[in-house]
Amino acid sequence: MIKAILTGHSKGLGLGIARALLERGHAVLGISRSQCDALELQYPTLLQQISLDLANSASLDWLESSRDLNDFIANTTQLLLINNAGLVSPIGPLGSQATLDISRSVQLNVTVPLAMSALLTQKMQSHQKLRILHVSSGAAQSAYPGWSVYCATKAALDMHAKAVQQDQSPNVTICSLAPGVIDTGMQTQIRETDELLFPNKQRFIELKNTNSLSSPETTGVQLVHYLLSPNFGKLAVDDLRAH
Template sequence: MPYPTRAILTGHTRGLGAAIAAQLLAQDIEVLSLSRTANAELAARHPETLSQIDLDLADLSALADWLAGDTLSRFMNGAQQVLLVNNAGVLAPVGALAAQPPAQVARAVSVNVAAPLMLAAAVAESAARSGGQAPETRIVHVSSGAARNAYPGWSIYCATKAALDQHARAVALDGNPSVRICSVAPGVVDTDMQAEIRGIGLDRFPLRERFDALKRDGQLATPEESARKLVQYLLSDTFGSHPTADVRELP
């Protein structure tokens, strides 16, 4: 059975990524997922349409080797529309500049910036050299409000997410009619990352109490709510009309 729309997704194991995968699969969109660990629940529910690749996106050499193979091009072959959802991301290191271990900085830049940009370029290149008419390519970077507002202790996270926003803006200026791109902030979502934030000492993240209050007052969006809005926008005719967006401002 042909699948006219296919999606590549990173970080599908839990939280927002798992919810995005579930939304796509529920619409009979075949998904190729990249993550360090598998999602057994989704695999059991969608054995025909979910393919999982065990890959640590912090290992850029391993990612480059995988992209040099033919798995991606074979997955995209025959698709009329290809979706790339760059969801995987890490928060650490958190703290002032002098308290940021270089290895953690390197990992954050690899996962949050280098991997998404490498995947975006590879998907676009594979689409461009496909036989016949190139499939429409839609790229989502899962960004953050931290890309657009600076927070003390989050200089690496803010900088890496801002890089995704700028990448989307610049790619949009390329004017390729076959490529639509948007860097989308998903809102404040009740995920493991939020739990990680609430576990950080005030000395490293002075604004932590604001996030404590969001959890306490029930103001965090569920992964399912944010995923539904993001996927709905991704598949809509208006996707990519602006290079950055926020799910809280989407209809």
């Protein structure tokens, strides 16, 4: 039995991933600040949801002792962890970045994926297998003005996947995957940012105006196909657009 733990499942790409998994008949435990009632109504036996602000440092302590999490893991041979939740803020040069915004972004973009990966590896039994997918970004490889925190946090995921692969942990495979540019709320936030804070703003406006953004639904299907493929984990860092 395949089960998936998915962060940030209630909207955007996360919702697209959740729907793709559920349509294949795989149980999903979604962890997000908000819930998706419509999806739960459609898949009442397959979808479980935990309302939790993962950007809060106390969230990981709660999850570690969560009965819902432990029960979900118990009856599966193949567990998937999709670290999708993330923040693009703070956007702007160093002088405009609030320390609280930096802390929340590092917590959600880096600490949670790394900690969840370790936590589930420790909770798995010897007969169980774990596939970890970090949702990365092209920003992990290319620096952008105004995105120093976002670029740094996504680069951290890529390096984490490379190092974990070197560990050769039994029954654990990992990949940090850039999914491409997707039409989500994050893109809306980017287009609404003051150009003084994000000089590349016009490029993202043009992507929207020329219909060059992929849909969360289509990308979700492609990402799940990649995650379940027999070749998953051969590359520690990859780009979905190359497939």
